[in-house]
Amino acid sequence: MLTIQWDDFEKIDIRVGTITEVSDFPKARKKAYQLTIDFGELGVKRSSAQVADLYDPQQLIGRQVIAVVNFPPKQIANFFSECLVLGVYTDKKEVVLLGPERKVENGWKIG
DSSP states (O other), X not given: OOOOOHHHHHTOOEEEEEEEEXXXXXXXXXXXXXXXXXXXXXXXXXXXXXXXXXXXXXXXXXXXXXEEOOSOOEEETTEEEOSEEOEEEXXXXXXXXXXXXXXXXXXXXXX
């Protein structure tokens, strides 16, 4: 495993946001949703997330998630993903979303 320095970690901007919209993403190679996430003062960002195996759209609306918000936009098919929603891979390669254990303000920084 590659070792990083503290300065490397400080370059990553990880924030809390609330999912406000969920759409199916049929053009993605793997089953995914298009998410719209409110990051408070940072604004609204969109993300493609491969979480459709474990979550229905209704379960995601209003859910707080943790995401890296300072990646450049990445084009996935006809969609531009503006942040990376974080999760844990199960042994079946399903994604369990990471989120705060209690409600916090959108945009608060993870450290």
